Amino acid sequence: MTTMTAVTVRDGNLALGGRPVLRAIDLEVRPGEVVALLGANGSGKSTLVRGLLGLAPWTSGEIRLFGVPHHEFRERHRIGFVPQQVQADSGVPATVLEVVSSGRLAHRRLLWPMRRADRDAVQAALRVVELADRQHDAVAELSGGQRQRVLIARALASEPDLLVLDEPLTGVDRHNQLAVRDSMRAMVATGATVLVVLHELGALAELIDRAVVLRDGRVTYDGPPPADDLLDELHAHHHPRPASSWPLRGGGPL
Amino acid sequence: MTLLQYDFMVRALLAALVTGLAAPAVGSYLVQRRLALMGDGIGHIAVTGVGLGLLTGTSPVWAAVVVTLLGAVVIELIRERGGTSGDVALALLFYGGIAGGVLVTGLAGGSAQTLQSYLFGSITTVSVADVWTVIGLAAGVIAISLGLAPQLFAVCQDEDFARVLGLRVRLYNVLTSALAAVTVTVAMRTVGLLLVSALMVVPVATAQQLTKGFKVTILTAMLLGAVASVGGVTTSFYVDVPPGSTIVLLALAGFVVAWPIGLWVRRHRQQAQPFDSDEPLPHVAVPESHAHRHGADCGHRAVEHGDHVDYVHDGHRHANHGDHYDEH
Numbered sequence: 230m231t232t233m234t235a236v237t238v239r240d241g242n243l244a245l246g247g248r249p250v251l252r253a254i255d256l257e258v259r260p261g262e263v264v265a266l267l268g269a270n271g272s273g274k275s276t277l278v279r280g281l282l283g284l285a286p287w288t289s290g291e292i293r294l295f296g297v298p299h300h301e302f303r304e305r306h307r308i309g310f311v312p313q314q315v316q317a318d319s320g321v322p323a324t325v326l327e328v329v330s331s332g333r334l335a336h337r338r339l340l341w342p343m344r345r346a347d348r349d350a351v352q353a354a355l356r357v358v359e360l361a362d363r364q365h366d367a368v369a370e371l372s373g374g375q376r377q378r379v380l381i382a383r384a385l386a387s388e389p390d391l392l393v394l395d396e397p398l399t400g401v402d403r404h405n406q407l408a409v410r411d412s413m414r415a416m417v418a419t420g421a422t423v424l425v426v427l428h429e430l431g432a433l434a435e436l437i438d439r440a441v442v443l444r445d446g447r448v449t450y451d452g453p454p455p456a457d458d459l460l461d462e463l464h465a466h467h468h469p470r471p472a473s474s475w476p477l478r479g480g481g482p483l
Numbered sequence: 484m485t486l487l488q489y490d491f492m493v494r495a496l497l498a499a500l501v502t503g504l505a506a507p508a509v510g511s512y513l514v515q516r517r518l519a520l521m522g523d524g525i526g527h528i529a530v531t532g533v534g535l536g537l538l539t540g541t542s543p544v545w546a547a548v549v550v551t552l553l554g555a556v557v558i559e560l561i562r563e564r565g566g567t568s569g570d571v572a573l574a575l576l577f578y579g580g581i582a583g584g585v586l587v588t589g590l591a592g593g594s595a596q597t598l599q600s601y602l603f604g605s606i607t608t609v610s611v612a613d614v615w616t617v618i619g620l621a622a623g624v625i626a627i628s629l630g631l632a633p634q635l636f637a638v639c640q641d642e643d644f645a646r647v648l649g650l651r652v653r654l655y656n657v658l659t660s661a662l663a664a665v666t667v668t669v670a671m672r673t674v675g676l677l678l679v680s681a682l683m684v685v686p687v688a689t690a691q692q693l694t695k696g697f698k699v700t701i702l703t704a705m706l707l708g709a710v711a712s713v714g715g716v717t718t719s720f721y722v723d724v725p726p727g728s729t730i731v732l733l734a735l736a737g738f739v740v741a742w743p744i745g746l747w748v749r750r751h752r753q754q755a756q757p758f759d760s761d762e763p764l765p766h767v768a769v770p771e772s773h774a775h776r777h778g779a780d781c782g783h784r785a786v787e788h789g790d791h792v793d794y795v796h797d798g799h800r801h802a803n804h805g806d807h808y809d810e811h
Contacts, residue, residue, distance in 0.1 A: 284647070310644060320519070327698065331636060332644075334634065334648050334650065339634070365696070367696070
């Protein structure tokens, strides 16, 4: 590698339970870029980020994070991950502060208390998502959109160079979508690289430098962010038009 | 104090204290992972350990430690594979454990009486050596549970995220199960194998009625566990009741008291929950005539809402708007 990329995938193949999910993926993300991964449900976009993060095993291909082969990558604090939101609460209450602090663990040594820098980073992350005033509240008391912001703050607490978000707008109301956008904008301003899985560009459109569209586990588009109607066409196969617009043939349901 | 004049009571109280502290510490992580019944399962497996200890003429406690640790690792491996088959496999392991234990105890010539002292506890017959074993193991469990709290919390809260952080998730999961296994054997003499799980879970359930955070929950649960354990042993000294079940019933009594309070507190908090959105609302005047004037101490709960205050009035919120009130 001569030029350093944040993410490199060359001929990446990934199978889950024997079924190929990602096929011959080529992807490069340069430092400071904001890339959206788009595609219909089941196109493999979430699996791609899970593969990059080491949560799903690649069957073949060359995968590098910051120039380092992914299984040798040890600087975990450089990556911030915002998982797709799961509604299930954990069994024991946890405060916003506790959850966000757990994002700082990659910086901390075993059995050592949090240091000044750790606490400052956690507070800064809480301010970015505008939840500093709710830090002592239980996460379970927050709305779905606010919980999404907690997960973003948890990722930001690590002060990552690469922020990976999996569908951060899903199930989030407009007000919180704008809050998510503002948090991401703050990250982009620090020069961080962002890889975000989205169903549609929506509120984040203005931040996206480049879009990569997946279909059936292959990259079908890689370029400037497409307009929303073009996007519909790019994964039209998975969104059949409403029945009324189909030419009627011979009666009977399709 | 007459209670402390008896050596066996001092030993019993010490064993109860450390067990009461250790069990909820581990229980918090089990509850957080939604594995509240794990302690029960390990308790079943421990019966085989006790039986093997009796059969080989070694210490039943140490035999149980070894067998439950093995069981804990197997449970983790089965769980990791996931799916409903994992659930059934766990059941097989549990029932195999208890049936095997009864069988082996029978082979060893042990009576039902012998086994019963492990199933229901026999804290007043704890020997000096046993007390030191129990204290040592419990201290280890408490030290690890609290010392590695940040890591264990992260793994129990969100395994995927913990993995991305670079934490060795499998190692921590096995560690949690191993802690549970050791706790079961520690509590075996105090509350007995059948009620071990109660001491791990009930104080946590009680604590979280009133707490908002993980740290405060685990510490409160440990305190409640210790109070119930020491209280149960003390009660059984003055009144002729079995200590094990008294401990568990005391812990449950704590829950019965805390539950309605928790319900009320949560309701109260929900009422004061500000609205999430700051977009302007459509104007809706309160329909009925509203003679009451809301104010600083009018008896209605005041909730901040942007630049003004809403008053909680029979489940809705009223905001002052000139000569009338609006629904907010």
